[in-house]
Amino acid sequence: MCDNLVDFIYKANFCLLLSILLFEFTWWLKKEGYAESTVITRNKLIGILAKRGANLYDPDTVKTAIANQNWSEGRKANAIKAYNNFLKMTGGTWQPPICRRVEKLPFIPTEKEIDDLIAICTRKLSAFLQLLKETGMRAGEAWQLKWTDIDIENQTVRVTPEKQSKPRILRISSKSLEMLNRLPKSTQQIFGAWKLKNMRRTYERQRNRLAEKLCNPRVKQIPFHTLRHWKERWNTTKPKTYFT
Numbered sequence: 001m002c003d004n005l006v007d008f009i010y011k012a013n014f015c016l017l018l019s020i021l022l023f024e025f026t027w028w029l030k031k032e033g034y035a036e037s038t039v040i041t042r043n044k045l046i047g048i049l050a051k052r053g054a055n056l057y058d059p060d061t062v063k064t065a066i067a068n069q070n071w072s073e074g075r076k077a078n079a080i081k082a083y084n085n086f087l088k089m090t091g092g093t094w095q096p097p098i099c100r101r102v103e104k105l106p107f108i109p110t111e112k113e114i115d116d117l118i119a120i121c122t123r124k125l126s127a128f129l130q131l132l133k134e135t136g137m138r139a140g141e142a143w144q145l146k147w148t149d150i151d152i153e154n155q156t157v158r159v160t161p162e163k164q165s166k167p168r169i170l171r172i173s174s175k176s177l178e179m180l181n182r183l184p185k186s187t188q189q190i191f192g193a194w195k196l197k198n199m200r201r202t203y204e205r206q207r208n209r210l211a212e213k214l215c216n217p218r219v220k221q222i223p224f225h226t227l228r229h230w231k232e233r234w235n236t237t238k239p240k241t242y243f244t
Contacts, residue, residue, distance in 0.1 A: 018050050028089045035162040037140045040197045042082035049079065056086060059094035066097065073101045106229040107221045114230060116214070117222065121206050124191060125199065127179040131157070132224060135170040136231030138162050139224035143196045146188050150180065200224065 022043055029039045050056055054065035066079050077099045087094060118129045131142050140162045149158040155177055156169050180190060187193060203224070211219035 018047065021050075021056070022047055025086060025089060029085060032085075035138075035140050036143070036196050037138070037162070040200075041078065042085055045079045045082040046086055049083070056083075057090070057092070059083075059087070059092070062094070063097050073099055077101050107218075107226060108230055108233050109218060109222050109226060111230075111234075113216070113219055113222065114227065117207060117210060117219065120210050121203065123179075124183055124194070125203055125206065127176070127183060128191060128199070129203075129224075129227065130176045130179055131172065132227040133231065134172050134176050135159075136228045136235075137170065138165075138228065139200070140196060141165075143189075143191055143199065145190045147185060147190055148188075150177075150190070152177065152181075 025046060026039055026043050029042060034042075046056065049062055049065045052065050052069070053061065055061040062083055066076055066083075069076070069079075071079070076097075080096050080099055083094070084096065086092075114129070114133055118126045118133070121129060128142060131137070131145075132139065135142075135157065137159050141159050144160060145157065149160075150156075151158070151169075155174065156171050159168050159170060161167050183190065184192070191199070200223075207222060208220055211217055
């Protein structure tokens with residue numbers, strides 16, 4: 001009984017201290033100007049390393065934790081970047097492990113697979129996905145759009161850039177415009193106060209249910225960013241007659 005109580009107290013204290021540390025890390029990343037999607041990813045990776053045995057103030061244990069994960073080289077590289085940021089915040093240093101990232105061609109879903117996803121998602125998520133499909137903008141760029149960024153007459157959207165991109169004005173179809181106009185206009189932002197990470201989690205649940213329903217595991221390989229790859233491929237293979 002006593003041992004169980006000690007174990008409970010240790011775990012409770014660990015979770016509390018980790019949540020405080022991750023909050024500080026998140027705020028530091030935001031102050032440094034990192035994109036919301038980068039903040040979410042790096043915060044998550046630091047939390048995973050801590051929960052899987054790494055002492056964040058001991059780089060050797062972090063190296064061990066990264067080496068023990070059954071991750072791709074790309075994910076390990078992202079974990080190393082996240083810990084680089086953590087050490088910069090705390091004033092620490094380390095000799096990062098060598099990570100030989102293998103370049104792979106991105107997964108490109110079929111248009112039908114994307115359209116099936118758009119069809120089964122909630123109204124707000126469907127409008128979000130349709131916007132990503134048509135414009136190729138980043139999820140973070142779409143998430144921060146305001147109603148004032150939509151030009152109804154010219155069927156365009158004004159994009160505030162992320163990740164050192166350039167500001168741009170992109171055309172959208174009448175279908176996308178109609179889907180957006182069906183959303184409530186209770187806030188300045190088109191997608192309201194919904195946090196991007198919560199939107200992503202909701203999307204992943206709906207996406208995974210569709211994959212199981214259709215017996216199509218490919219659908220599970222479609223995160224938000226994949227629609228950007230699909231749009232880039234579409235631009236090189238299709239005539240410029242998409243919008244009406």
